[in-house]
Amino acid sequence: MSQNALVVIDVQNDFCPGGALAVAGGDAIVPLVNRLITSFDHVVLTQDWHPAGHSSFASSHDGRRPFETIAMPYGAQTLWPDHCMQGTSGADFHPSLDWTRAELVIRKGFRAGIDSYSAFFENDRATPTGLAGYLRERGIADLTLVGLATDYCVAFSAIDAARLGFGVTVRLEACRAIDLGGSLDRALASMREVGVGLE
Ligand code: VGL
Ligand code: ZN
Numbered sequence: 001m002s003q004n005a006l007v008v009i010d011v012q013n014d015f016c017p018g019g020a021l022a023v024a025g026g027d028a029i030v031p032l033v034n035r036l037i038t039s040f041d042h043v044v045l046t047q048d049w050h051p052a053g054h055s056s057f058a059s060s061h062d063g064r065r066p067f068e069t070i071a072m073p074y075g076a077q078t079l080w081p082d083h084c085m086q087g088t089s090g091a092d093f094h095p096s097l098d099w100t101r102a103e104l105v106i107r108k109g110f111r112a113g114i115d116s117y118s119a120f121f122e123n124d125r126a127t128p129t130g131l132a133g134y135l136r137e138r139g140i141a142d143l144t145l146v147g148l149a150t151d152y153c154v155a156f157s158a159i160d161a162a163r164l165g166f167g168v169t170v171r172l173e174a175c176r177a178i179d180l181g182g183s184l185d186r187a188l189a190s191m192r193e194v195g196v197g198l199e
Helices: 026-037 131-137 150-163 183-193
Strands: 003-009 042-048 069-072 075-078 104-108 140-148 167-176
Touching (some): 003 026, 003 150, 026 167, 042 150, 131 140, 140 150, 150 167
Parallel strands (some): 042 104, 140 167
């Protein structure tokens, strides 16, 4: 029998109210995420984990402001406020997140020159994080995704997982979105298109 896993995306202080890239209601999902953590065979967490001066930070580009888009060698990149810097409290998991059952923490976005929204591939859509191999080798075929933010790291992860052949469900009530210029509607449509179950 194949196994299932809950993948908890980026439930970190900087994505919660008061954080550097706060997502509205980001902290409100924590009690539900904690309940879900108890009900899956396996639990994997992701942690956005950027070095200082990361190329996704607007502050790394002269004259650029957060939420603008620039062209990077690997494609278009939205610029963000400095967030989730390695070793800072902003990069820590929300203090109420019950991560005890997590068997793996995938850190992503740690290369200065490239961002990584997805838990599976960096933003060149080609450099793997290793998560697919880890899951396959362990016989984990069905994934449920929750976390922050619905329209960026959750959606990119869900779409990659579906394309890689995993069964994928996103529990939307345990997610919150940034919603930049219609990004939430676009993300929901893209997830549906590749067969991600939205519940
Ligand atoms: C995220 C923007 C930048 C996310 C991470 O977790 O959705 N969004 N870095
Ligand atoms: Zn980031």
